Amino acid sequence: MAKTPDRSIHFPLSQTVKIAILSLKIRWQRSSLIAISLVLAISFFAYVVQGIGICNALTDSSLVVRKYCSSEVGKGITVISSRQVWLITMSLLICLAGITNAQLMAVTERFREIGTFKCLGALDRFIVTLLVVETCIYGLIGGSLGGFLGILVAILALLPKVGIWASLSMVLSPYVVSMTLIVSVLVSLSLSLLGVLYPALLAAKMEPSVALRHEE
Amino acid sequence: MSGLSRYVVRLFNVKKVFRLGRHRIEALRGINLDIKEGEYISIMGPSGSGKTTLFNIIGALDKPTEGQVFIDDVDVSQLDAYELAWLRCHKIGYIFQTFNLIQVMTALDNVTLPMVFAGMHRDEYMEKGMKLLELVGLKDRAWHRPLELSGGQQQRVAIARALANDPSIILADEPTGNLDLKTGEEIIALLKEFSQERKVTVISATHDLKMVAVSDRVISIRDGQIERIEEKKFL
Numbered sequence: 001m002a003k004t005p006d007r008s009i010h011f012p013l014s015q016t017v018k019i020a021i022l023s024l025k026i027r028w029q030r031s032s033l034i035a036i037s038l039v040l041a042i043s044f045f046a047y048v049v050q051g052i053g054i055c056n057a058l059t060d061s062s063l064v065v066r067k068y069c070s071s072e073v074g075k076g077i078t079v080i081s082s083r084q085v086w087l088i089t090m091s092l093l094i095c096l097a098g099i100t101n102a103q104l105m106a107v108t109e110r111f112r113e114i115g116t117f118k119c120l121g122a123l124d125r126f127i128v129t130l131l132v133v134e135t136c137i138y139g140l141i142g143g144s145l146g147g148f149l150g151i152l153v154a155i156l157a158l159l160p161k162v163g164i165w166a167s168l169s170m171v172l173s174p175y176v177v178s179m180t181l182i183v184s185v186l187v188s189l190s191l192s193l194l195g196v197l198y199p200a201l202l203a204a205k206m207e208p209s210v211a212l213r214h215e216e
Numbered sequence: 217m218s219g220l221s222r223y224v225v226r227l228f229n230v231k232k233v234f235r236l237g238r239h240r241i242e243a244l245r246g247i248n249l250d251i252k253e254g255e256y257i258s259i260m261g262p263s264g265s266g267k268t269t270l271f272n273i274i275g276a277l278d279k280p281t282e283g284q285v286f287i288d289d290v291d292v293s294q295l296d297a298y299e300l301a302w303l304r305c306h307k308i309g310y311i312f313q314t315f316n317l318i319q320v321m322t323a324l325d326n327v328t329l330p331m332v333f334a335g336m337h338r339d340e341y342m343e344k345g346m347k348l349l350e351l352v353g354l355k356d357r358a359w360h361r362p363l364e365l366s367g368g369q370q371q372r373v374a375i376a377r378a379l380a381n382d383p384s385i386i387l388a389d390e391p392t393g394n395l396d397l398k399t400g401e402e403i404i405a406l407l408k409e410f411s412q413e414r415k416v417t418v419i420s421a422t423h424d425l426k427m428v429a430v431s432d433r434v435i436s437i438r439d440g441q442i443e444r445i446e447e448k449k450f451l
Contacts, residue, residue, distance in 0.1 A: 009301050010335040022320035116316040119277065120377070121305025121333035124297060208304075209278035212316070 011126050013133075020133040027106065031138065034102045038142025038188055039149065041095030046150025046184040047157075048084050053176035054158055092191060099138075099195030107131065107199040108214075114203050115211030124204035131200040135192040143188025147181040223286075224384050224417045225251040225274055230283035232269050232440075243269040244280070245440040253384065254415040256408060258428050261437035267421040268389065270437065274419060275310060275387045276303050288384055305333045309378025309416075311407075313390035315370040317362040323349060323373045324358040330380040348376040352406065368399035375406055379414075386410070388420040392427060404430055 024031045107114075114127055203211075232244040243266045251257055261267045272278035273285055276292050285292040288307055295303060309330075310316075317326045324345050331341035349355050352372040354365075362370050371391060378386050388407065392400035408430045411418045420427055428434050436443040 009298065009305060009333055011333055015332055019318075019320065026320045112314075112316060113318060116312075116318060118301070119275075119304055119310045119316075120330045121301050123301045207278060209272040212277070212312070 009121055009123055011122070011129075013129070016126070016129050016133055020130055020137060023130075024134055024137060030102060030106055034099055034138050035142050035145075037095055037098045037102075038138060038192065039146040041091050041191070042143050042146025042184050042188045043149035043153065044091050045088055045187055046147045046180050047154045048088055048150075049183055050151045050154035050176065050180045051157075053173075053180060054154060056176075092187070096191050096195055099192060100198060103131070103135070103196045103199040104202075107203045111203070111206065111211045111214035114206065115208045115214070118208040118211065127204040128200045131196050131203065132193065135196040136189060139189035139192035140185060142192070143185035144181065146188060147184030150184065151177055151180055222252055223250045224253050224288055225249070225419070226284075226286040227274070228284045228286075230270075230273060230280045230285060232266075232273065232278070233281045243440050244273070246283070247440075247442060249435070249442065251417060251419065253417055254411065255417050256411045256430060256432045257417070257419045258431040258434045259419065259421045259437060260423065260428065260434055261443075265437045266440040267437055269440075271387060271389050271419075271421045274385075275308055276300055301333075305330055306381050307383050307385060309380070309383040309386045311371070311374050311378050311386060311388040311391045313393040315362070315367070315374050315394070317370055317373055317377075319362055322359050322361055323354060323365065323369075323376075326362070326373055327376045327380055330377060334381050344380070345376075348379055349373070351379075352376045366399075367395050368402065371395060371399075371403050372406070375403070375410070379410065379416075382414070383416065385417045385419060388418065388422075390422055390424075391420060392422070392424045400424060401426060 117127065117130075227247050227249040230244055230247040230249075231242070234241045234243055247270060259267050259270060269278070273280050274287075276285075276287065276295075279293060287303060290303065292300070292303070304310075317323075318329065321329070324342070327348050328341045328345040331344060336344075346355060346358060349358050352375055354369060354372050354376070357365060357369060357373075362373070365373065371394075374391075378388075386407070391407065392403055395403060404424070404427050407418050407420070410416055420431075422428070432448050434446045436446070
């Protein structure tokens, strides 16, 4: 008596990205809050990472930055202290908790929407992909803005110690700056993805009847 | 098999039990029901009688604790998540009291969404989406978002969306519940028209007597059981 239907459920990634961008736009207040918390955490991280890059440059005589500062500069600068590691870890963990909380609330608000998607034929993986794409957008924005902010603050903090030319040479050092930016974006993306993992799985596994019962 | 294929929905001794902490709530207590192709069915009953649970089980949105549900001869309890998604996408169109349109998408995007899931090409689904919106009288509102539409217009979009993949069943949960009298009548007329023209089976959970008036059968539910089934000629 039982028949098995043909397996054919599709949803192009381009459509998922379109829905994700529209969702972020319409929920811009919550989106901004998550992005700001990422920017702040990542800027602190980038500040420290850039600081390490600067310290390495100051202690490496082969680098161009040495031309602009006296041999005394850089002495006594520790590459990274255990206190800084502790502070970075704590700031990233707090940011992760914040993102998870915000995403959990965002997903709870959208239970009915998720239920509707499922009624129309969405698979669990579509729900996860949609939330992951949204989160990657936060991650990219938060990571790049935070990275730039951190680098800027690190260079400004360096100004009184090494002078304008050495500071500028850091700005113009594409390796240190680009590495800091890349690491910042990667950390931001990882944080965002870790933060959305639980809410996304919770939403995807929810029975449509339960999701639809949820009040908006 | 040929005799059975006349039925789009068959329920055999369907029971549904919810557990809330220590409490065991029997929402459905052995429902047996056969629904023929093209029938217009109203499910009535007081709040908490099991209407919505039955609606969810017929719509493959929930699984029964006991019993079997066949939709177009397919045993729903045997389907995996992928096949259930396919069934919801291709065989069933849903209409809700609260419309449940995706707020970030335009009316046209909402209507075409099930067709995108079904794997249609863009040109094909855009053309069909526009035709469906024209059918419900909303062609000129295709690019409007749900918040820019009235309740009646949103429900019309929901009807167009429900028809997107030419389903054999339309499940409507209190479709006129959030609409004024006149708009409610228009929605009922629209559903009746589609039921007759397209041979779509319409199953509606409702309190609306106007909905009952156009039904082929009215199923009354009380305490999770079918209290009575009334044919149109006796209504």
